[in-house]
Amino acid sequence: MSRYYWAGCLLCALSAPVSSLISPSAIKNTRAHDVRTLFSAAPSVEPTTNTDKSIPPEEGQNHYDAVVVGGGPAGLLSAIMLAQKLPPLSSLSSSAKRVVVYDRLDPPPPPDNLVYSTDVSKYYLLGIGHRGQNALKYFDVWNDVEKASVAVLGRRDWAPGKMKEEDARITMSNKEVTSRVLARDKLVGVLKQVIETRYKDVIELKYGYQVDPISFGNEDVTSDGEESGPPVQLQVSQCTPLSSDGDTEECSIENNQPSKVTTQFLIAADGAARGIANAMENKDEEYRKQRNIFQRLFGKSKQLPFRVTRYDDDNQRVYKSIPIKFPDHWAHDLNYSARSENSRGTFEALPSDANGNYCALLLLRPDDVLASANCDPKVLREYFDLQFPQFSKLLGDDVMEDVAKKGASTLPSFRFAGPRHHEGKRTVILGDCVHTVKPYFGLGANTALEDVKILSQIIESIPDLEKNIDQAPLEFTKQRAADSRALVKISRGMDRPGKIGTMRFVLPLILDSMFNKIMPKVFGPSMFGMFQKQGVTFTQIQKKKRLDRLMQSVVIATILSSIGMGFGYSTKVLAQALGMSCTVVRGSLAAAMLAAGFARSKLSKKESN
Numbered sequence: 001m002s003r004y005y006w007a008g009c010l011l012c013a014l015s016a017p018v019s020s021l022i023s024p025s026a027i028k029n030t031r032a033h034d035v036r037t038l039f040s041a042a043p044s045v046e047p048t049t050n051t052d053k054s055i056p057p058e059e060g061q062n063h064y065d066a067v068v069v070g071g072g073p074a075g076l077l078s079a080i081m082l083a084q085k086l087p088p089l090s091s092l093s094s095s096a097k098r099v100v101v102y103d104r105l106d107p108p109p110p111p112d113n114l115v116y117s118t119d120v121s122k123y124y125l126l127g128i129g130h131r132g133q134n135a136l137k138y139f140d141v142w143n144d145v146e147k148a149s150v151a152v153l154g155r156r157d158w159a160p161g162k163m164k165e166e167d168a169r170i171t172m173s174n175k176e177v178t179s180r181v182l183a184r185d186k187l188v189g190v191l192k193q194v195i196e197t198r199y200k201d202v203i204e205l206k207y208g209y210q211v212d213p214i215s216f217g218n219e220d221v222t223s224d225g226e227e228s229g230p231p232v233q234l235q236v237s238q239c240t241p242l243s244s245d246g247d248t249e250e251c252s253i254e255n256n257q258p259s260k261v262t263t264q265f266l267i268a269a270d271g272a273a274r275g276i277a278n279a280m281e282n283k284d285e286e287y288r289k290q291r292n293i294f295q296r297l298f299g300k301s302k303q304l305p306f307r308v309t310r311y312d313d314d315n316q317r318v319y320k321s322i323p324i325k326f327p328d329h330w331a332h333d334l335n336y337s338a339r340s341e342n343s344r345g346t347f348e349a350l351p352s353d354a355n356g357n358y359c360a361l362l363l364l365r366p367d368d369v370l371a372s373a374n375c376d377p378k379v380l381r382e383y384f385d386l387q388f389p390q391f392s393k394l395l396g397d398d399v400m401e402d403v404a405k406k407g408a409s410t411l412p413s414f415r416f417a418g419p420r421h422h423e424g425k426r427t428v429i430l431g432d433c434v435h436t437v438k439p440y441f442g443l444g445a446n447t448a449l450e451d452v453k454i455l456s457q458i459i460e461s462i463p464d465l466e467k468n469i470d471q472a473p474l475e476f477t478k479q480r481a482a483d484s485r486a487l488v489k490i491s492r493g494m495d496r497p498g499k500i501g502t503m504r505f506v507l508p509l510i511l512d513s514m515f516n517k518i519m520p521k522v523f524g525p526s527m528f529g530m531f532q533k534q535g536v537t538f539t540q541i542q543k544k545k546r547l548d549r550l551m552q553s554v555v556i557a558t559i560l561s562s563i564g565m566g567f568g569y570s571t572k573v574l575a576q577a578l579g580m581s582c583t584v585v586r587g588s589l590a591a592a593m594l595a596a597g598f599a600r601s602k603l604s605k606k607e608s609n
Contacts, residue, residue: 061204064100065089067234067263069211070270071103073126073184074431074448076191078267080139081456083199087466089264097204100261102211104273105241107192108185111148116186120352120359121323123183127152127350130177130534132446135453144190149180150351151333158338163389170334175532179442181350210239210253211270213279214260216423231262232426264426265469267455269448271432272412280306280423304420304477309488311414315497318371318408322360324349324394332356340387344368347388360391364408373407380404411438414495416488418481422473428455430476435484437491441531447487454479486538490545494527508545511552523548 066082066089068075082099092098109115116123128136128149136142154172162168173179195203214233237258268276284306326332336349336358345368349360364371370380377400384392384400415436422428431448438444458475462468494505508527515523524530530541575585 061096061100062260063090063092063231063262064204065092065098065263066100066265066267067211067232067261068099068101068267068269069276070268070273070431070433071101071105071107071188071192071205071207072269072271072431073187073191073445074271074452075101075103075267075269076188076195077135077139077141077449077452078269078430078455079195079203080141080191080199081452081459082265082267083195083202084139085456085459086265086469089466089469098202100204100206102206102209102236104210104239105207107205107207108189111186111189111193113189116183117353117355117357119323120183120357121321123185123352123359124321125181125350125352125359126184126187126445127442128180128182128187128449129442129446130175130532131443132449133177133180134534135446135449138453138456141191141194144194145182145187146180148186148190149182150354152179152181152335152350153333155335155337156331157336158390160339160341160343163338163387165390168390176534177532181352183352184445208238208240210237211235211275212237213266213276216266216280216283217426231264232266234261234263234266235259236261265472266427268427268429268433269431269452272436274433276423276427277308277417277429277433280427280429281308281417283423303424306417306420306423308415308417309485311488311492313411313413315495315501316366316410317363318366318410319361319363320371320403320406320408322349322362322395322403323399324358324360324391326356326358326394328356330356336360336391338388338391345370345383345387347391349391362403366408366410370404371408373405375404377401377404412436414438414488414492416484418485420474420477421481421484422477425470425473428473428476430455430480434480435487437488438495440495441491441528443487443491443531447484451480483538486542490527490538490542508549512548515548515552515555523551 066086068078068082079099079101086098088098090098126132128145133142136145152173154170156168156170158168192205195205212235214235215230217230217232235258237253238256239253266276270276288305326336332351332354334351336347338347340346344364346363347360348363349358351357352359362370369375370383377397380403381392381397381400384395412432413436417429417434421430421434430451432444434451435447436444455472455476458472458479459465459469462471462475495501496504512523512526512529516525516529524544525533527541527545530536530544533541571582571585571589575582578585
């Protein structure tokens with residue numbers, strides 16, 4: 001199975017490079033990844049505590065029970081979770097909103113907009129597996145999402161060198177939960193629609209706003225202190241997307257005076273922007289620098305450190321998205337995949353709707369001439385005719401020209417934050433800003449949605465929640481930090497190049513398949529099979545696979561040792577029977593085996609000719 005199987009779960013815009021969607025955002029004048037400077041330079045504001053006096057809901061409401069930064073799937077689901085599970089934490093007026101969601105971009109089209117079918121390559125796709133589906137069901141929004149999505153029941157794959165329609169191998173899915181596919185923006189549109197119809201009195205959605213922390217409210221509060229500290233203080237600035245179509249995360253900060261907003265509970269789910277996470281990292285670095293060597297070695301720290309582990313991408317792939325319409329005699333509920341003979345490229349396609357409209361990816365190496373912008377469409381057509389003729393005949397010249405014209409987009413690099421996912425007692429970060437993986441195995445968005453479910457279960461388990469909401473952030477770290485680390489490490493281990501990739505990806509798959517078939521009660525399935533097991537965490541998967549590798553090594557070593565001992569005993573008996581030395585017999589057997597192998601290879605070449 002190609003390691004790029006789930007790359008089809010991230011299908012990107014023709015009109016804007018997807019690198020702008022999944023790489024750290026650049027903001028004109030004030031950049032999201034420069035929030036460290038902004039945070040350290042933020043004006044000092046005296047924190048205010050809540051009183052019994054109601055806060056008016058006038059324009060520019062300056063206090064909310066909860067703030068969510070990021071209006072993607074995880075952010076909007078977090079808002080729905082808070083509306084369902086979080087009781088009032090402040091004395092707000094009856095018409096005030098308790099939860100606000102800030103997002104820097106414009107809202108996506110509604111889920112019933114025809115653009116999702118007529119301009120399929122503009123919106124990248126997500127594959128929602130059991131983790132994501134369980135989370136959406138937990139908050140009673142799955143039925144809405146299911147109606148907007150398409151089932152993928154299996155895979156039709158062409159091995160390298162196989163190019164005719166009938167050469168493909170169809171493998172139907174045997175997963176407990178059938179994966180559903182829909183555009184990422186369509187999923188956001190569905191959740192936005194749910195908020196506007198069911199929770200409009202509780203949740204306020206604000207688009208075109210950049211949020212930067214001024215104070216996390218824990219500067220003078222120790223981790224074991226009884227007080228939760230003052231509310232979190234945020235600087236909120238209006239911003240305008242730099243792209244008119246809204247497909248880029250870049251935005252320009254407006255020159256108007258930013259407002260200050262306070263909240264009792266902050267959830268950062270801003271994905272690639274990582275504004276809150278970057279500020280947390282900067283704050284931790286400053287705190288460590290201020291401590292002398294004795295304090296670092298022997299002093300008690302306020303809380304666990306916060307660091308972001310970033311990996312260099314040593315197996316880079318870039319891609320171009322391609323709209324393709326499959327005819328009626330092709331199944332419209334399969335993932336289509338093909339690999340070129342020389343490993344130059346991989347073609348992956350997933351359905352955008354049930355009518356045969358697909359969005360495909362052509363995955364290439366960054367230095368490939370076809371990955372460059374304004375490459376020759378005739379060269380691109382020749383490549384498809386030679387390597388993917390079954391798809392080339394379905395692509396018009398206008399599509400080839402569009403694909404050749406645009407530059408390739410990059411995939412995100414692996415990274416994870418830890419060992420904590422909270423700041424003080426009022427801030428939690430979750431989703432892609434905590435654990436970033438390539439979309440090959442469909443784990444990124446699904447794990448982000450699962451984060452929200454786990455945070456909800458923590459909130460539900462806290463007694464007297466109005467007074468003890470400050471227990472949730474630390475508990476989220478305890479339950480989720482190790483899993484985020486395991487997720488990224490597992491995913492990266494399956495994406496290594498060359499011999500490292502063979503040792504850490506291909507060989508384990510073969511061994512797992514063999515041992516699981518022979519002793520299924522002792523050895524677990526392959527990593528892909530483990531991903532599909534419900535109720536199993538990534539930490540548990542990591543531990544199980546380590547145990548499997550140890551036991552596999554013991555079994556293989558025992559077998560090889562037995563073979564060696566048996567061979568030694570056999571040669572000794574044969575040498576005694578022939579009246580020859582063991583060395584001569586072993587040499588003769590080795591020479592015979594080499595001669596047999598040489599003769600077999602010659603015979604195979606002769607038959608092939």
